[in-house]
Amino acid sequence: MGYDNPIVLPVNQFDHFYRGGDRIGALRHGPGGPRRPEEWIGSATARFGQAPAGLTVLPDGTYLAEAISADPNAWLGPDHVDRYGVSTELLVKLLDLDQRLPVHLHPTRDFSRTHLGLAHGKTEAWYVLDAPPGARVGVGFAEDMSMERMREWVMDRESEALLSALRTREVRPGDAMLVPAGLPHTVQAGVFVLELQEPTDLSILLEWEGFAVDGFKDGHLDLGFDTALQAVDTAAVSDSDLDRLVVRREDIEREGLVTALPLEADPYFRLHRLAPGGSGEPALVDAGLVDAGRVEAGFAIVLVTDGHGVLTIGDHGREVTRGDALLIPYAAGPWTLTGNVVAMVARPPGADAPVAPR
Numbered sequence: 001m002g003y004d005n006p007i008v009l010p011v012n013q014f015d016h017f018y019r020g021g022d023r024i025g026a027l028r029h030g031p032g033g034p035r036r037p038e039e040w041i042g043s044a045t046a047r048f049g050q051a052p053a054g055l056t057v058l059p060d061g062t063y064l065a066e067a068i069s070a071d072p073n074a075w076l077g078p079d080h081v082d083r084y085g086v087s088t089e090l091l092v093k094l095l096d097l098d099q100r101l102p103v104h105l106h107p108t109r110d111f112s113r114t115h116l117g118l119a120h121g122k123t124e125a126w127y128v129l130d131a132p133p134g135a136r137v138g139v140g141f142a143e144d145m146s147m148e149r150m151r152e153w154v155m156d157r158e159s160e161a162l163l164s165a166l167r168t169r170e171v172r173p174g175d176a177m178l179v180p181a182g183l184p185h186t187v188q189a190g191v192f193v194l195e196l197q198e199p200t201d202l203s204i205l206l207e208w209e210g211f212a213v214d215g216f217k218d219g220h221l222d223l224g225f226d227t228a229l230q231a232v233d234t235a236a237v238s239d240s241d242l243d244r245l246v247v248r249r250e251d252i253e254r255e256g257l258v259t260a261l262p263l264e265a266d267p268y269f270r271l272h273r274l275a276p277g278g279s280g281e282p283a284l285v286d287a288g289l290v291d292a293g294r295v296e297a298g299f300a301i302v303l304v305t306d307g308h309g310v311l312t313i314g315d316h317g318r319e320v321t322r323g324d325a326l327l328i329p330y331a332a333g334p335w336t337l338t339g340n341v342v343a344m345v346a347r348p349p350g351a352d353a354p355v356a357p358r
């Protein structure tokens with residue numbers, strides 16, 4: 001295939017055990033809900049135990065994962081391949097919550113290697129696209145938690161006890177937050193996020209009352225809860241801890257290509273908000289991703305969240321508008337975005353990024 005044009009991605013929604021999806025349908029011109037609360041964008045990752053569900057199919061009918069394996073240098077770049085192999089190191093999702101997410105967590109890399117034989121855990125990050133006033137998320141336990149008490153709450157399905165034990169934080173449209181693997185978390189109904197994560201589908205449920213899932217059967221990655229609960233970070237999380245994980249919208253919503261995640265995200269993935277400002281000139285950036293006003297070559301997933309503009313690769317320009325999701329391979333080369341438009345640019349970690357904690 002040629003690499004001189006961005007690849008426009010069709011909607012990749014599917015059914016799940018919680019409600020939502022209509023805002024994905026409105027944004028992406030897709031099917032919407034009522035139980036399609038997730039879209040996986042530019043995905044080379046399959047749903048846990050349900051492959052090929054979740055995998056992105058390219059316009060020529062091939063799976064993105066197969067295309068990357070066949071020509072990894074063209075898709076990812078030689079420096080990326082030297083460091084990370086054929087893994088994109090990235091899974092990008094839209095999550096539209098008409099129902100609160102159950103309290104759950106994702107394993108660390110060390111836990112995944114030991115118990116699942118996988119190289120990645122599931123550190124993730126949220127960029128809030130929409131949220132009702134006063135919306136809150138819960139991330140981590142507010143006080144040190146004993147394994148015995150937590151296991152008792154899970155086995156006895158004590159949802160309210162688990163919820164009340166979490167440290168909470170208000171989130172607003174335009175805010176972003178890193179959620180390290182191991183931390184139990186929940187997100188309030190009504191929140192709509194763009195999510196970046198490690199390229200796995202690994203979740204451990206701590207409660208599931210009122211959800212269309214049997215946690216005793218499907219909530220522990222087929223490991224059993226005695227093993228799965230060892231993945232939980234039971235240490236207390238303070239308000240100042242959450243402060244370090246959050247980037248406020250006041251620091252993100254500026255012209256140019258602006259980093260949208262804290263530095264702690266760099267070993268896992270990168271997210272930038274790109275807003276040229278409508279001047280017709282290529283955007284400047286604050287993250288070393290451009291040369292002479294051009295975004296450097298590299299695998300990227302671009303979601304246009306507002307407005308209308310032109311994405312230019314070489315001599316080829318393509319009009320883009322709100323709701324477009326585009327995949328840009330490394331071999332496409334540098335690119336620019338111009339116009340009265342805003343886009344979120346998701347990228348793997350740099351080839352020179354710090355080593356991710358295990």
